Amino acid sequence: ETGVTQTPRHLVMGMTNKKSLKCEQHLGHNAMYWYKQSAKKPLELMFVYSLEERVENNSVPSRFSPECPNSSHLFLHLHTLQPEDSALYLCASSQEWGGNQPQHFGDGTRLSIL
Amino acid sequence: DQQVKQNSPSLSVQEGRISILNCDYTNSMFDYFLWYKKYPAEGPTFLISISSIKDKNEDGRFTVFLNKSAKHLSLHIVPSQPGDSAVYFCAVYTGNQFYFGTGTSLTVIP
Numbered sequence: 414e415t416g417v418t419q420t421p422r423h424l425v426m427g428m429t430n431k432k433s434l435k436c437e438q439h440l441g442h443n444a445m446y447w448y449k450q451s452a453k454k455p456l457e458l459m460f461v462y463s464l465e466e467r468v469e470n471n472s473v474p475s476r477f478s479p480e481c482p483n484s485s486h487l488f489l490h491l492h493t494l495q496p497e498d499s500a501l502y503l504c505a506s507s508q509e510w511g512g513n514q515p516q517h518f519g520d521g522t523r524l525s526i527l
Numbered sequence: 528d529q530q531v532k533q534n535s536p537s538l539s540v541q542e543g544r545i546s547i548l549n550c551d552y553t554n555s556m557f558d559y560f561l562w563y564k565k566y567p568a569e570g571p572t573f574l575i576s577i578s579s580i581k582d583k584n585e586d587g588r589f590t591v592f593l594n595k596s597a598k599h600l601s602l603h604i605v606p607s608q609p610g611d612s613a614v615y616f617c618a619v620y621t622g623n624q625f626y627f628g629t630g631t632s633l634t635v636i637p
Contacts, residue, residue: 417570419570453629454629455529455531455616455626455627455628455629455630456571456616456618456627458624458625461623468623469623469624503570503571505570512558512559512620512621512625513559513576513578513620515561515573515576516571516573517572517573518563518570518571518572519570520568520569520570521570
């Protein structure tokens with residue numbers, strides 16, 4: 414139990430579907446992150462929220478839309494995805510936003526685009 | 528271009544021996560370095576970190592070494608145990624950016 418819960422664990426969707434990934438942290442942290450992990454590639458930082466405000470957006474296509482309604486919840490809304498978007502999506506949190514803050518990861522959502 | 532490289536995708540070590548995992552980075556401006564461990568079907572978990580003002584940090588069986596001139600980071604596990612079998616990722620930080628390596632899969636043979 415890492416204190417960061419992601420749902421669903423697995424998701425299969427067509428390219429025209431709309432779905433959302435959910436992340437919830439029970440650690441009282443102020444920063445939350447979305448990462449993408451593709452096969453044989455390093456973890457790619459997608460979005461960062463600190464105190465519910467987005468602080469980083471690493472040139473992610475607009476078909477990925479994050480939402481952070483409060484400091485405990487983070488969503489990733491998916492729309493018109495491409496086959497290359499199939500990957501493991503990881504959510505993480507840390508006490509504060511900053512590189513010296515160890516991040517606590519959820520177990521990820523395995524996304525497959527048909 | 529990758530900012531962080533873990534050139535060994537896998538490593539096998541006998542139980543009780545030392546495991547050495549390596550990580551090379553490109554930018555001398557990186558100022559914080561972390562190691563994470565990942566078991567199958569789980570997210571990464573933080574293991575140990577070091578700031579650029581140090582060259583060594585130790586936590587139990589785990590020691591991280593930083594060689595700034597060589598832009599090289601290593602993780603030593605002594606003694607290695609079967610439960611250490613996992614994928615190990617190094618991560619580096621500067622400014623507002625994190626960069627992760629591709630990971631090294633460690634197998635500790637009983």
